[in-house]
Amino acid sequence: MLQPAFSPAADRNKQVILEVLQQVLPACGTALEIASGTGQHLAWFARHLPQWRWQATDAHAPALNSIDARIMQERLSNARTPLLLDVLSPVWLPADTPAFDAIYCANMLHIAPWATCVALMRGAARHLAPGGLLLTYGPYLEDAVPPSPGNLEFDRDLRARNPAWGLRRREDVEQEATRAGLRLVQRFALPANNLLLAWALSS
Numbered sequence: 001m002l003q004p005a006f007s008p009a010a011d012r013n014k015q016v017i018l019e020v021l022q023q024v025l026p027a028c029g030t031a032l033e034i035a036s037g038t039g040q041h042l043a044w045f046a047r048h049l050p051q052w053r054w055q056a057t058d059a060h061a062p063a064l065n066s067i068d069a070r071i072m073q074e075r076l077s078n079a080r081t082p083l084l085l086d087v088l089s090p091v092w093l094p095a096d097t098p099a100f101d102a103i104y105c106a107n108m109l110h111i112a113p114w115a116t117c118v119a120l121m122r123g124a125a126r127h128l129a130p131g132g133l134l135l136t137y138g139p140y141l142e143d144a145v146p147p148s149p150g151n152l153e154f155d156r157d158l159r160a161r162n163p164a165w166g167l168r169r170r171e172d173v174e175q176e177a178t179r180a181g182l183r184l185v186q187r188f189a190l191p192a193n194n195l196l197l198a199w200a201l202s203s
């Protein structure tokens with residue numbers, strides 16, 4: 001069997017993120033993960049939130065095999081077969097896909113062009129059930145919070161690798177969310193200068 005890909009960072013932050021999900025999510029529901037990467041977050045959440053059903057996705061086709069291998073290896077009966085999903089695609093999922101109670105996206109916005117933020121917000125607004133939450137996790141810049149040296153260095157490094165990448169201003173993300181019909185409802189400061197932001201449909 002294929003050995004699933006492993007990210008040390010995802011391993012470090014999966015528990016603190018889970019603890020926030022346990023606070024903000026109801027006891028059961030359906031969740032869509034955008035940009036699942038190695039699938040470590042999804043596997044951890046599926047194991048510890050067993051009343052939730054999880055759908056992993058990623059735009060990078062080879063990632064899907066690895067996520068699938070992890071789901072099999074960990075015998076996660078509440079995780080569906082991963083799907084190819086590029087947020088930039090105008091259609092994310094078949095039209096008859098039921099709306100999700102949660103949409104989760106970690107560490108994509110800064111390692112992808114700004115257009116993915118626009119697309120994430122619009123797609124989430126299309127696919128969230130009323131009362132559902134979009135949860136975004138990662139490093140952000142915020143006007144009222146002095147940036148950590150580590151985040152500034154990370155931002156410089158990202159921009160050197162690809163000028164279209166870089167840490168996003170939380171206020172810019174919020175503006176895009178508003179345009180899409182979402183509003184920021186909770187902000188959690190997590191270790192290593194990361195934020196978990198919870199977004200809900202405005203009406």
Ligand SMILES: C[S@@+](CC[C@H](N)C(=O)[O-])C[C@H]1O[C@@H](n2cnc3c(N)ncnc32)[C@H](O)[C@@H]1O
Pocket residue numbers: 007009010034035036037038041058059060063085086087088105106107108111112116
């Ligand atoms: C740094 S990894 C984060 C993986 C995982 N969410 C985590 O936190 O460990 C960034 C992920 O974003 C995905 N990605 C990049 N552009 C994307 C897009 N347009 N649509 C969906 N996923 C995308 C990449 O394939 C990659 O898996």
